Amino acid sequence: MSLLQVRDVSKHFGKLVAVDGVSLTVEPGELRAVIGPNGAGKTTFFNLVSGFFPPTRGSIVFDGRDITSLSEHRRVRLGMARTFQVTEIFPELTVRENLRVPVEVAAGRRLSPWLTKAADAGIRARVGELMEMGGIADKADRLVGELSHGDQRATEIMMSLALNPRLLLLDEPTAGMGDQETYNITRLIRRLHRDQKQSIVLIEHDMRVIFHLADRIMVLAEGAVLAEGTPDEIAADERVQAAYLGKAA
Amino acid sequence: MSALRQQVPNAVVWLVLLTMPYWMGAVGGYTELASRVVVLGLAAMALNFLLGFTGVLSFGHAAYFGLGAYGVGMTIKYLVPSTPLGILVGAAVGTLAAMVIGALIVKLRGVYFAMVTIAFGQVFFFIAFRWNEVTGGDDGLTGWKRQALDLGFTRVDILGSDKAFYYLVLAVFAACVAAMALLLRSPFGRTLIAIRENERRARFLGIPVEQHIWLSFVISCFFVSIAGTLYALLSNFTDPRALRWDQSGNFVIMAVLGGMRSFWGPLIGAAIFVVLQDYVSSQTENWMSVIGVFFMLVVLFFPRGVLGILRRRLAS
Ligand SMILES: Nc1ncnc2c1ncn2[C@@H]1O[C@H](COP(=O)(O)OP(=O)(O)O)[C@@H](O)[C@H]1O
Numbered sequence: 091m092s093l094l095q096v097r098d099v100s101k102h103f104g105k106l107v108a109v110d111g112v113s114l115t116v117e118p119g120e121l122r123a124v125i126g127p128n129g130a131g132k133t134t135f136f137n138l139v140s141g142f143f144p145p146t147r148g149s150i151v152f153d154g155r156d157i158t159s160l161s162e163h164r165r166v167r168l169g170m171a172r173t174f175q176v177t178e179i180f181p182e183l184t185v186r187e188n189l190r191v192p193v194e195v196a197a198g199r200r201l202s203p204w205l206t207k208a209a210d211a212g213i214r215a216r217v218g219e220l221m222e223m224g225g226i227a228d229k230a231d232r233l234v235g236e237l238s239h240g241d242q243r244a245t246e247i248m249m250s251l252a253l254n255p256r257l258l259l260l261d262e263p264t265a266g267m268g269d270q271e272t273y274n275i276t277r278l279i280r281r282l283h284r285d286q287k288q289s290i291v292l293i294e295h296d297m298r299v300i301f302h303l304a305d306r307i308m309v310l311a312e313g314a315v316l317a318e319g320t321p322d323e324i325a326a327d328e329r330v331q332a333a334y335l336g337k338a339a
Numbered sequence: 340m341s342a343l344r345q346q347v348p349n350a351v352v353w354l355v356l357l358t359m360p361y362w363m364g365a366v367g368g369y370t371e372l373a374s375r376v377v378v379l380g381l382a383a384m385a386l387n388f389l390l391g392f393t394g395v396l397s398f399g400h401a402a403y404f405g406l407g408a409y410g411v412g413m414t415i416k417y418l419v420p421s422t423p424l425g426i427l428v429g430a431a432v433g434t435l436a437a438m439v440i441g442a443l444i445v446k447l448r449g450v451y452f453a454m455v456t457i458a459f460g461q462v463f464f465f466i467a468f469r470w471n472e473v474t475g476g477d478d479g480l481t482g483w484k485r486q487a488l489d490l491g492f493t494r495v496d497i498l499g500s501d502k503a504f505y506y507l508v509l510a511v512f513a514a515c516v517a518a519m520a521l522l523l524r525s526p527f528g529r530t531l532i533a534i535r536e537n538e539r540r541a542r543f544l545g546i547p548v549e550q551h552i553w554l555s556f557v558i559s560c561f562f563v564s565i566a567g568t569l570y571a572l573l574s575n576f577t578d579p580r581a582l583r584w585d586q587s588g589n590f591v592i593m594a595v596l597g598g599m600r601s602f603w604g605p606l607i608g609a610a611i612f613v614v615l616q617d618y619v620s621s622q623t624e625n626w627m628s629v630i631g632v633f634f635m636l637v638v639l640f641f642p643r644g645v646l647g648i649l650r651r652r653l654a655s
């Protein structure tokens with residue numbers, strides 16, 4: 091069974107049609123990229139999938155269940171986690187504290203008024219593991235707001251991973267990053283996909299990143315699907331070259 | 340070593356609170372003033388559970404404070420002459436009201452939340468003000484007194500001895516403050532701080548934000564209504580001013596004055612407020628303007644409150 095089936099969703103903002111009849115199917119373990127020029131509706135599409143706002147039309151099925159009208163936190167509980175194009179973190183808390191919140195939520199502890207020693211140790215261990223994986227362990231006790239852009243993005247990705255999501259939605263994870271930072275994040279995403287079979291939908295701007303990572307690519311333009319296929323098919327597609335690659339080059 | 344350093348402020352606070360009735364006289368105060376500091380300190384700390392640690396501003400906490408005050412007074416006057424029972428009833432009434440009102444307003448944010456909390460608060464004010472036969476109306480609820488505590492093996496005369504009453508207040512304060520500290524260090528408390536820091540991120544980490552804000556509101560109102568019961572017991576009296584909007588404003592002033600990001604800040608703010616009020620009101624009618632000016636100076640120059648300044652001094 092497919093993990094995510096988005097069926098013909100649209101989103102209207104007044105007269106503007108930001109997303110126009112987009113469908114997408116994601117299989118378990120797949121890394122799917124969504125590309126398209128600025129204003130194509132990529133972020134709006136993520137907002138529909140993650141429950142930021144409801145679609146004007148269409149439906150979203152996650153793991154066989156219709157979630158079209160489900161609230162965002164319920165979608166998270168079903169296994170959907172996301173990052174934002176503009177980093178959303180807890181800037182005045184440390185890296186450790188940032189990660190601790192989702193780890194405790196994932197452990198079903200969000201309402202707990204206390205923790206046993208054993209539970210606390212388990213949570214600390216998981217936080218440590220996530221910091222290692224994200225390459226931010228050496229900054230554990232720094233305030234996230236003081237870290238570099240790249241480290242903030244890494245923290246946000248690890249916070250989403252802390253929820254043990256079945257599907258991870260990443261909105262331009264390398265936006266605004268230098269080469270080294272882009273390389274680090276790309277390597278992290280590749281490892282998640284290859285080694286942990288993490289299902290990912292990734293919005294990207296940087297074409298170099300996409301073509302080496304994605305199993306399949308969906309190209310959006312003016313809210314609608316322009317093309318869909320493997321990286322090689324997309325690279326060869328003339329409409330894509332005209333609408334997007336041409337502009338980017 | 341750093342754990343030790345963290346314990347120092349706690350030790351200082353408890354030492355001061357435990358000995359207060361014994362040196363209050365020497366510095367020109369009196370035991371009842373000490374009790375006022377602790378009671379209003381509890382109210383301000385309770386408000387700050389919501390304001391400082393969840394990031395939600397209520398301008399109507401006097402409603403629950405006042406419900407606690409009337410709850411204890413009316414229980415002792417009309418039902419059972421028992422101080423502990425009165426406290427329980429007062430806290431229950433305030434908390435129940437908070438559960439209902441909280442559910443109605445929990446979707447609102449920022450100024451809208453604050454304005455609606457004022458509006459609901461004023462409803463209770465008018466009820467207390469108008470319902471003469473039961474509440475005593477504008478004259479307040481009189482004709483009752485706090486009752487001696489019967490502990491089984493001994494009786495504690497909290498009515499005749501100001502000191503005994505002070506230590507009852509302090510014991511209740513300690514229990515409440517310990518509970519709040521425990522909650523704030525728990526996974527639940529961390530979700531509240533997460534909501535304060537970034538509500539959108541909290542939502543997309545799977546936290547049902549409305550539910551958590553409702554809980555924080557109810558917990559905060561529970562503790563503020565306990566403070567309200569103690570406030571009425573302190574003077575064996577309560578009147579509609581206990582639940583008027585300006586009383587709510589006073590709690591906010593205390594929290595901000597002392598520093599709403601620090602746990603003890605609101606207690607310090609309450610102490611400054613109460614002492615200033617006591618001193619200045621004996622000098623001039625217009626004590627509220629003095630507090631107002633002092634408050635504005637602190638907010639303008641020390642946005643983190645009095646404890647914020649102290650902390651920076653100690654750190655540097
Ligand atoms: N909340 C919103 N209200 C109104 N218009 C919006 C909103 N979000 C996005 N849009 C508009 O929808 C279009 C698509 O935006 P977006 O999804 O952010 O594009 P992308 O992520 O592909 O750059 C843009 O024209 C944008 O201005």
Ligand SMILES: [Mg+2]
Pocket residue numbers: 132133134175
């Ligand atoms: Mg975007």
